[in-house]
Amino acid sequence: MLIVMEVSMSSIRMLIAAVVLSALLVACGGTIPITPFVPPDVDFVIGAQAFVPEAQQPDALRTITVPARDEVWVRVTFGSSDADHRFVEIVPTDSSSGLQLETWGQRGRRAELVSRSPLLFGTATAMRAATSTVESQAERSSLSSPWKCFGPCVAERYQSGDVYVRIANAASSSRTVRFYAYGIEAWDTSSSTPSDPTTIHVTAPDTGVSGAIETVDDVDYFVFTCPSTGPWFGEVYLELERSVDAYLGQFELVTVVGTYGVGEVSDLVPCGSSVLVRSPNGTAGPSDASRYVIYAN
Incomplete structure (x- = not known):
């Protein structure tokens, strides 16, 4: 009888805990609230x-x-x-x-x-x-x-x-x-809006465009357009390079055919499709350090 009572009390405690947790989730829209930052005494x-x-x-x-x-x-x-x-x-x-x-x-x-x-x-x-x-x-x-x-x-x-x-x-x-x-003001004038990307016309080998990841939430959007005739008709290879070798922040180039790191040549990317550059790990830097170049070939 004592064992049965112990199990029953444990079940009751678990039920109460579940009810309390459910109430918290409902009150917070499905999330457990984060303890707010309490401002310290400042100097x-x-x-x-x-x-x-x-x-x-x-x-x-x-x-x-x-x-x-x-x-x-x-x-x-x-x-x-x-x-x-x-x-x-x-x-x-x-x-x-x-x-x-x-x-x-x-x-x-x-x-x-x-x-x-x-x-x-x-x-x-x-x-x-x-x-x-x-x-x-x-x-x-x-x-x-x-x-x-x-x-x-x-x-x-x-x-x-x-x-x-x-x-x-x-x-x-x-x-x-x-x-x-x-x-x-932002030094980098590349578009941060996917609906209005920066357009680059590919007219010669190694056509390039520069940008910078100046804040941790910075994303730059581009579209590479190609002539109707010639070696770049329809598709281009893209390559992302950092402008400052000592900068240890990370960049990645995201295209419709894949995602590529610094120094990696992409697969053929359709001309007119949107590509973007961002930091995959939340690093950024002032514009003199966090500059990059995308080359199209």
């Missing part, structure tokens, strides 16, 4: 530069010292703007060793974007394995396009509102950084 509150023209450099909004093996939190407010992207960046006054920049939104309990390098940023998961080998000022300044980061930076599509920023210092001594937060 600084900073208003961002809402828009910085291409010919102008952003302003350092504050100098911040991060103690050894410690962290600093900043709340950054972005106002309304015509900018395409919003950047948060730290530029170390000496060594960047041990520094990590993170931005936190309202969607969960971990950083959304992370950077340890002036050439690379990405999702928190993707950045665990991604680091950049380009560290010298000379190498960075030799890259040519309007925007470059000179310290860890992250970027996303521009939207107004607050962003919580964590600056972590794993080094055994303090680090001093200049803090930047600003909005800019």
